[in-house]
Amino acid sequence: MVTIGDVAREAGVSRSTVSYALSGKRPISPVVKERIQTAVEELGYTANAGAKALATSRTHVLALLARFLDDEFAPAMLEYILGVTDHARSLGYDTLMVTEEDGVRALQRLSRSRKVDGFLLLNVSEEDERLDALVKVSQPASTVGLPGRTGDVDIFDLDFAAAGRLMVDRMHDLGHRELVLVSQPEHVVARGGAYVWRLADAACERATQLGVTVHACFGSSSQPAIGEDLHEVLDTHPNATGLLLNNEAAAAALPNVLWSRGLRAPEDLSVIGRYSDDFARTFSLPFSAIDSAADELGRAAVDRLVGRITGRVSDEAPPGVELLAPTLTDRGSLAAPPGR
Amino acid sequence: MVTIGDVAREAGVSRSTVSYALSGKRPISPVVKERIQTAVEELGYTANAGAKALATSRTHVLALLARFLDDEFAPAMLEYILGVTDHARSLGYDTLMVTEEDGVRALQRLSRSRKVDGFLLLNVSEEDERLDALVKVSQPASTVGLPGRTGDVDIFDLDFAAAGRLMVDRMHDLGHRELVLVSQPEHVVARGGAYVWRLADAACERATQLGVTVHACFGSSSQPAIGEDLHEVLDTHPNATGLLLNNEAAAAALPNVLWSRGLRAPEDLSVIGRYSDDFARTFSLPFSAIDSAADELGRAAVDRLVGRITGRVSDEAPPGVELLAPTLTDRGSLAAPPGR
DNA sequence: CTGAAAGCGCTTACAG
DNA sequence: CTGAAAGCGCTTACAG
Incomplete structure (x- = not known):
């Protein structure tokens, strides 16, 4: 393997000069810099990551702790993951994908071995034991998902409450007065998936203010069970003219x-979903929806985390909670209710 | 941070003794071993990964090069990824998830910097430029997916040809004489997704031998477009009694x-798919299917790769091609054709 | 059964 | 603007 010593010899300078030339941490004469550049390319030199990590205490690796829970629709997870890996790379970081059952153990192992510079948590629940482990650890962390207790690490999430209000407001503006809201399965809520009730509660509260009726219910997270759930919900509430989907x-x-009920959106039923653009593409969904912003949230979480690692974000800066304002992408499934 | 020196001091021995005690590479007296164990736990010691990598030239990290291509149904990729990360961890390896556009550059960067011990390639195409880069690299590699040229690295894939024959055989045994085969979109084939035609060609050849008619066609990889494709296919071939899905x-x-055509499987139509058990669960699919074996393939690829890294698989052992025999999971969508 | 020391390949004060 | 040397935290021959 080619080391910094080989480059130094080839360029006729010392190893420290090569190091400085490559890092730009001190001025190097143009001639020397040029010779080093040439040697580097000729030999195909890249610094040994282990040696560099040992010398600098920086690995340029982020740990991504993903959890794949039952009753959660896995395809939606992929976008968060890709958002993180892509943005991390663009900032010069690689991503260690951690899917161990025992997230707490994984976290301790990676922290103590200094294998990563920081932690990214996905699928954070209301009371997440991983957060307790995180505060005892010397590396910084960000989460995508809003836990019950805040203030320990930087937190990023969609503002699900605002999303609930936005859904109701939009329907109300169009003249709808009876809505159905289908959430994720109740298991997800029970396990600590707070985003489910954050959206639902806010939607119901706003509906009450506006004199709108909202029938809130849960639905399965797997196919085709959820299809039957939808049929049942529509049977039960034949007068509802708007459908809100947080699932x-x-x-x-x-x-x-x-299609099978002979209904069209928005002629017979107005629909607002909550999912990502990528998801809409994969499933060719024609519904107006509040963007999950998986990509944006992943980027923001990585950005802050890297900021903490590099010192761009001061150690003194207290951990924050950033709730992304929801945006509604109109795909044409919204109109006034039929007969108005 | 706590180092091996701290443990040595605490246990009253030398650093080398601690190292040997932890690695088990030489006999240590029970008393000393006990003292060291205690010190390790008390201090919460885990060896610094960078230092260890520098000293041993082993990182215990595998690079997983995943590609997310257009016209490919992303949800199916997740299972391969999880199969790899889970099994790697059980063998003591972490997984670096690499999703860069330029897989070749990523490969070179990670190889030269010795950031990983080996490479795992997913979604390998007929002519994959990443393979050319791989042979010039000193770390071993495995692929999931069968490229056109073999012999460079260890290759693992489902035996798609056998899968095609198995589908036709099974239908023929039940008495079906006219089948429809729906493959992935033609774009996928054109881009080098050889598994599509490997299955289709073998199915058609076997059908010819048996006197069975197979209407082979392509279908979209997104919803709901593929639904319309299916309706059209069924309209076009009203006498077909068996449906084969490689999509x-x-x-x-x-x-x-x-459901919308008022058809039931297997009463009106027998169906064999090709997807994974996880996929079947997520989409609650009631169809008999040939298991993609994403998990098994991921495991096998990781296993061989780690074998090459540790020397368990000899350097002399030539790279192999392992095609997994297809297995059909019966979920009750197979029967004799109607009216027989 | 145990220890002192060299070495892995970097970075970075220190010195000029 | 450049170099010699110490040090990061491990492992592993070498010596006893």
Whole structure:
């Protein structure tokens, strides 16, 4: 393997000069810099990552702790993961993908061995034991997902409460007065998936203020069960003119449900979902939706984390909670209710 | 941070003794071993990964090069990824998830910097430029996916040709004489997704031998487009009694397509798909299917790769091609054709 | 059964 | 603007 010594010899300078030339941490004469550049390319030199990490205490690796829980629609997870890996790379970081059952152990192992510079937590629940482990650790961390207790690490999430209000407001503005809201399965909530009730509670509260009726219910997270759930919900509430979906599986199933009932959106039913653009593409979903912003949230979490690692974000800066304002992408499934 | 020196001091021995005690590479007296164990636990010691990598030239990290291509149903990729990360961890390896556009550059960077011990390639195409880069690199590699040229690295894939024959055989045994085969989109084949035609060609050849008619066609990889494709295919071939699906999106769409046509499987139509058990669960698919064996393939590829890294698999052992025999999971969508 | 020391390949004060 | 040397935290021959 080619080391910094080989480059130094080839360029006729000392190893420290090569190091400085490559890092730019001190001025190097143009001639020497040029010779070093040439040698580097000729030999195909890249600094040994282990040696560099040992000398600098920086690995340029982030740990991504992903969890794949039952009753969660896995396809939606992939976008968060890709958002993180892509943005991390663009900032010069590689991503260690950690899917161990025992996230706490993984975290301790990676922290103590200094294998990573920071931690990114996905799928954070209301009471997440990984957070307790995180505060005892010397590396910084960000989460995507809002836990019950804040202030320990930087937190990023969609503002699900605002999303709930936005859904209701939009429907109300169009003249709808009776809505159905289909959430994720109740298991997800029970396990600590707070985003489910954050959206639902806010939607119901706003509806009450506006004199709108919202029938809130849960739906399965797998196909085709969720399709049957949707049929049942529509049977139960024949006068509802608007459908709100905080459940990716429901969104994926809806086109066929509508088709088989001879219904069209928005002529017969207005629909607002909550999922990502990528998801909409994969499932060719024609529904207006609040963007999950998986990509944006992943980017923001990585950005802050890297900021903490490099010192760009001061150690003194207290951990923050950033709730992304929801945006509604109109795909044409919204209109006034029929008969108005 | 706590180092091996801290443990040595605490246990009253030399650093080398601690190292040997932890690695088990030479006999240590029970008393001393006990003292060291205690010190390790008390201090929460884990060896510094960078230092260890520098000293041993082993990082215990594998690079997973995943590609997310257009016209490919992303949800199916996740299972391969999880198969790899889970099994790697069980063998003591972490997984660096690499999703860069330029896989060749990523490969070179990670190889030269010795950031990983080996490479795992996913979604390998017929002519994959990453393979050319791989042979010039000193770390071993495995692929999941069968490229056109073999012999450079260890290759693992489902035996798609055997899968095609198995599908036709099974249908023929049940008495079916006219089948429809829906493959992945033609773009996927054109780009080098050889598994598509490996299955299709073998199915057609076997059908010819048996006097069975197979209508082979392509279908979209997104929803709900594939649903319309399926309707069209069924309209075009009203006498076909068996449906073969080498297209995950098609499998996901089929329950609703059948439902809306008033058809049942297997009473009206026998169905064999090709996807993974996880996929079947997420989409609650009731169809008999040849298991993609994403998990098994991931495990096998990791296993061999780690074998090469540790020397368990000899350097002399030539790279192999392992095609996994297909297995059909019966979920009750197979029967004799109607009216027999 | 145990220890002192060299070495892995970098970076960075220190010195000029 | 450049170099010699110490040090990061391990492992592993070498010596006893």
